[in-house]
Each structure stands twice: as C-alpha cells, then as structure tokens.
Amino acid sequence: MSVPRYVIIGNGVAGMTAAQEIRRADPDGVLTLIGDEAERYYYRASLSEWLAGDNADEAVYGRTPAFYADLQIKKVNGLVTHVHPERQTLTLQNGDTLPYDQLLIATGAKARIVPIKGLNHPNVYRTWQDAREIKAQLTREGELHQGRALILGGGILGLELAGALVKMGIQKIALVQRSAFVGKPILDQHAAKWLQRRMRADDLDLLLNDTVTHVTTEAGETPIAHCKSGTTWAFDLFVQTVGILPRYPEIAGLKIGRGIQIDEHSRTNHPNIYAAGDCTETHNPATSRWQPTRTWLDGARQGRVAGGGMAGRTVSMTTSPYFNASIIYDVFYAYLGAPHGAGEIYLWQEPGAYRKVRVVDGKLTGALLMGQRHGMMALYKAIGQPVAQYGDEIAAPEFPWNDLTGKDWGYDFY
Numbered sequence: 001m002s003v004p005r006y007v008i009i010g011n012g013v014a015g016m017t018a019a020q021e022i023r024r025a026d027p028d029g030v031l032t033l034i035g036d037e038a039e040r041y042y043y044r045a046s047l048s049e050w051l052a053g054d055n056a057d058e059a060v061y062g063r064t065p066a067f068y069a070d071l072q073i074k075k076v077n078g079l080v081t082h083v084h085p086e087r088q089t090l091t092l093q094n095g096d097t098l099p100y101d102q103l104l105i106a107t108g109a110k111a112r113i114v115p116i117k118g119l120n121h122p123n124v125y126r127t128w129q130d131a132r133e134i135k136a137q138l139t140r141e142g143e144l145h146q147g148r149a150l151i152l153g154g155g156i157l158g159l160e161l162a163g164a165l166v167k168m169g170i171q172k173i174a175l176v177q178r179s180a181f182v183g184k185p186i187l188d189q190h191a192a193k194w195l196q197r198r199m200r201a202d203d204l205d206l207l208l209n210d211t212v213t214h215v216t217t218e219a220g221e222t223p224i225a226h227c228k229s230g231t232t233w234a235f236d237l238f239v240q241t242v243g244i245l246p247r248y249p250e251i252a253g254l255k256i257g258r259g260i261q262i263d264e265h266s267r268t269n270h271p272n273i274y275a276a277g278d279c280t281e282t283h284n285p286a287t288s289r290w291q292p293t294r295t296w297l298d299g300a301r302q303g304r305v306a307g308g309g310m311a312g313r314t315v316s317m318t319t320s321p322y323f324n325a326s327i328i329y330d331v332f333y334a335y336l337g338a339p340h341g342a343g344e345i346y347l348w349q350e351p352g353a354y355r356k357v358r359v360v361d362g363k364l365t366g367a368l369l370m371g372q373r374h375g376m377m378a379l380y381k382a383i384g385q386p387v388a389q390y391g392d393e394i395a396a397p398e399f400p401w402n403d404l405t406g407k408d409w410g411y412d413f414y
C-alpha cells in the first residue's frame with residue numbers, strides 16, 4: 001500500500017499544529033507544507049514586542065531551521081492559486097501542480113484595506129514584513145527620526161500597534177476610531193474609558209466617532225489626513241488596522257460564509273479537505289450562527305483536530321469557555337468566558353489595573369482583567385461555578401479562586 005500524501009497550505013499556527021499532529025499519528029506519510037511568506041514559522045502575536053524592540057528576531061521565530069527536516073516536512077515556498085477536488089491536485093502560481101490524498105487549508109487572513117482618496121499605499125499590520133515596513137518608515141539608518149504616525153482603527157490590533165509605537169519612542173501618534181470607544185469587542189465602554197484616560201495621559205491623540213475622509217499632499221510637504229470631524233493631521237506613517245479578511249485559494253464548490261465553513265472535526269464539505277484557523281468559520285449551536293475564527297488558540301486547536309483527522313485518528317476539539325490574553329495598548333489583558341452583557345457586575349480598579357467579574361443567575365460567567373492577572377487561571381477554571389454567596393470581593397485580586405476550584409492552576413490553560 002502506498003503511503004498517504006498530506007498537503008498543508010499555510011505555514012501559520014493552524015498549519016504548523018496540524019503538521020505536528022500528523023507526524024505524531026503517522027511517521028511515514030509524505031508531508032508537504034506550502035507557504036507564501038518567505039520566513040519559517042513565526043509567532044504573529046509577538047510582532048508588537050519585536051516592533052517595540054523588546055524581542056530580537058530569534059524570539060519571534062516559533063521553530064528552529066532544523067525543525068522541518070527533523071519532522072520530515074517538505075517545505076515549499078509559493079502561493080497556491082487553485083485546488084481541484086475532483087482530481088485531488090492543487091496548482092501553484094508558478095504553474096507547478098501537486099497531488100494530495102488529504103489536504104488542509106490553513107491560509108489565515110489578510111489585512112482589510114478601506115480605500116481613502118489621496119492615500120495610495122497605506123501600511124497594514126498583519127505579517128512580519130508589514131512590521132518591517134512600518135519600522136523602516138519611522139527610522140533612518142537604524143535611528144528613529146521624529147515621525148508622526150496615524151493609525152486608522154482602534155480595535156485590538158490598532159491599540160497593540162499604538163502601544164508598540166509609543167515604546168519605540170514615536171512622539172506624535174493619532175488613533176482614529178469610527179465608534180465612541182476603542183478596543184471592541186474585548187473592552188466594554190467602562191473599561192475602554194479607563195484605557196483611553198491612560199492613552200491621553202501619554203499625549204496620544206484619540207479621535208473617536210471619527211474617520212479619515214481623504215488625504216492631501218502638497219509637493220515636498222508631509223501628507224495631511226482630513227477627518228470627518230474637520231480635524232487635520234499631518235503624518236509620516238499611515239497604518240490601517242480596520243479588520244481582516246479570510247484568504248483561500250479558489251476551490252470549486254467549497255462552502256464559504258465569512259470563512260470556509262468547517263465542522264467540529266475541522267472538515268469542509270469536500271471529502272479529504274480540512275480547514276483550520278483564521279480562514280474558517282464554525283457553527284455555534286448556542287447562537288445558531290456561524291462565527292469566524294480569529295484567535296491563535298482556536299487556530300491551534302482546529303489545526304490539531306484537522307491533523308489528527310487527516311492521519312485517520314479522531315482528536316476531539318478542546319471545548320472550554322473563551323480565553324484570550326495579550327497586550328492592549330501597554331496593558332496586559334485577559335478576556336475570560338463572557339465578561340460583557342447583562343447580569344451582576346463586580347468591579348475593582350486602581351490607576352494601573354482594572355478587573356471586572358460577571359455573574360449570571362448566581363454563576364460565574366466571565367471576567368475581564370487588565371493590568372492585573374492575579375489568580376487568572378483559577379478564575380477561568382471557576383467559570384460556571386455558583387458564586388451567589390459572594391459580593392464585591394470576587395473582583396478583587398486576592399479572592400481565593402484556587403480554593404473554589406480545589407487546585408492551583410498556575411498558567412496551565414490547555
């Protein structure tokens with residue numbers, strides 16, 4: 001019997017996790033990983049630390065150069081343009097074709113760009129190359145020149161970028177946000193106001209309920225962004241962080257909504273074709289809606305399940321309340337379960353930290369921690385437990401969540 005040919009398109013966290021899972025299940029199959037970024041696998045979520053100068057290149061790479069050879073993964077650099085399910089082959093932009101027995105599409109997403117009159121080449125922030133271009137525009141011969149940076153889009157990515165630029169030493173930064181507050185959907189209005197005060201204290205221009213309508217450039221002058229509110233802002237760097245769009249090659253008959261639709265085994269509607277990560281959406285039975293995949297952890301989980309399935313082994317999806325922890329502007333945050341919405345809300349705050357805990361029908365439902373992570377994992381593990389007997393103290397850092405869950409969780413969240 002011939003050995004199976006596994007092909008993965010996409011060298012991000014979803015593709016990489018799938019590759020490792022395939023190798024765990026099948027040491028002999030032929031495993032090919034195709035990616036169109038020049039680098040080996042890197043941590044996209046570490047780019048802001050790199051930009052800020054907190055991480056060297058080596059800390060951004062997620063695998064050693066020897067990794068691919070050690071796992072007998074054939075790495076192909078190139079862009080896949082078409083998949084032909086009826087023939088079980090795919091085509092690359094350079095004309096090469098490749099057969100597969102089991103295929104994973106883990107092609108992630110690209111930055112969305114809104115057209116703005118007068119702005120021809122906006123920077124975006126999705127890849128390491130994008131981060132290099134941002135840095136190159138603000139530095140000359142390795143030294144920072146006093147640039148003025150405008151960020152359009154005050155979601156998580158825009159805030160993360162603003163924090164990195166502050167750390168780089170950029171003195172004039174404007175963040176333009178269409179709605180009344182920044183950080184949606186991680187922050188609610190209360191938490192956002194807390195963060196916005198902090199940003200304004202750093203002299204950052206926050207333009208809320210606003211957008212850039214057009215850009216003008218006089219010969220030899222710095223370009224000027226014109227906002228709906230009438231504000232004008234001269235800039236050296238204009239970065240759009242206004243959302244992402246899933247990417248995928250052309251595949252006839254593939255079910256696609258706001259991403260490739262997959263089931264709980266990461267299977268698409270085509271036999272032998274799986275998908276995982278930011279290029280997908282999954283059905284949420286609780287809301288009866290399809291929801292796009294957007295986080296590193298979900299990409300890793302889907303990739304693991306897909307890799308197992310491709311190699312003939314059932315790996316069940318880890319299901320647990322929503323978890324995401326990162327940096328928002330310059331503050332650590334953890335979004336646990338469902339912290340926003342109706343219910344009883346308990347708050348704790350001080351100038352550098354903010355904690356919100358939500359209880360619904362007497363049960364812990366979610367929490368948002370900012371600048372203060374004490375007891376984070378135990379609190380996360382306690383979601384769903386009855387806490388009606390407590391009051392305000394459940395938002396305080398010293399609340400003994402470990403006692404409630406009966407275990408010291410440390411940072412173990414898988």
Ligand SMILES: Cc1cc2nc3c(=O)[nH]c(=O)nc-3n(C[C@H](O)[C@H](O)[C@H](O)COP(=O)(O)OP(=O)(O)OC[C@H]3O[C@@H](n4cnc5c(N)ncnc54)[C@H](O)[C@@H]3O)c2cc1C
Nearest residue numbers: 010012013014036044045079080107108277278295296326
């Ligand atoms: C700056 C930044 C910070 C982030 N921080 C966080 C965070 O703190 N927490 C969090 O949960 N998430 C974070 N994210 C989001 C997270 O990085 C993504 O959810 C995750 O990387 C998605 O992984 P993926 O494997 O699905 O896709 P990707 O990482 O996008 O990888 C897909 C790969 O496929 C390649 N590709 C695409 N199409 C083709 C094709 N046709 N042929 C060949 N190759 C192709 C792409 O070039 C890319 O290399 C952040 C994202 C950014 C940009």
